[in-house]
Amino acid sequence: NAGVTQTPKFQVLKTGQSMTLQCAQDMNHEYMSWYRQDPGMGLRLIHYSVGAGITDQGEVPNGYNVSRSTTEDFPLRLLSAAPSQTSVYFCASSAGTSVYEQYFGPGTRLTVT
Amino acid sequence: AQSVSQHNHHVILSEAASLELGCNYSYGGTVNLFWYVQYPGQHLQLLLKYFSGDPLVKGIKGFEAEFIKSKFSFNLRKPSVQWSDTAEYFCAVKGFQKLVFGTGTRLLVSP
Secondary structure, three states: OOOEEEEOOEEEEOOOOOEEEEEEEOOOOOEEEEEEEEOOOEEEEEEEEEEOOEEEEOOOOOOEEEOOOOOOEOOEEEOOOOHHHOEEEEEEEEOOOOOOOOEEOOOEEEEEO | OOEEEOOOOEEEEEOOOOEEEOOEEEOOOOOOEEEEEEOOOOOOEEEEEEOOOOOEEEOHHHOEEEEEHHHOEEEEEEOOOOHHHOEEEEEEEEEOOEEEEOOOEEEEEEO
16 A cells, blocks of 8 residues: 555745645545644644545635545645745545544645745 | 643753653543654654553554543653654644644654
């Protein structure tokens, strides 16, 4: 199993550009989530999904969209990038429809200039 | 709403020293607690977890944590750290449909 994969590893955007961060898992996990990690702030939940077709907001959802058309994939879209979205983004998944032990992807380091 | 506090932001130890990282939580429901570790340049990995039963939980790499309900604490311990334990450590509590993380503690172990 590849586990949780994320692409790209690094990305630089200009303010106002849009892009999609990809996340996929091959463990047939129902629960998937996106976090952002900022220095001194730990990990903050952006959006999560408890199964295909079901998504919900986390602590910091503004400026981000998600969809879950399949169990495997959970892309995160930045609609109009802002410098405040410069961060490291982690995707995670866990078995079942609730969050217990989460498996994290390698992260995407995003810089918005 | 649930929250997690990690009071030590940076800890520096020499090899073979003992480690204790503090974690306090607030949550009104059934508590599930976790410690994750992030080695330099890597993603988060689970160190250990507490769901129920024995409040002293043993994890990987010689780490353990003790759940003390009366103190709302879940401190991480290791009797003798190694240089390879240099990493950032995150405590987390499970809430409704999400994990809530603390702000993390950076541990530097000098050889």
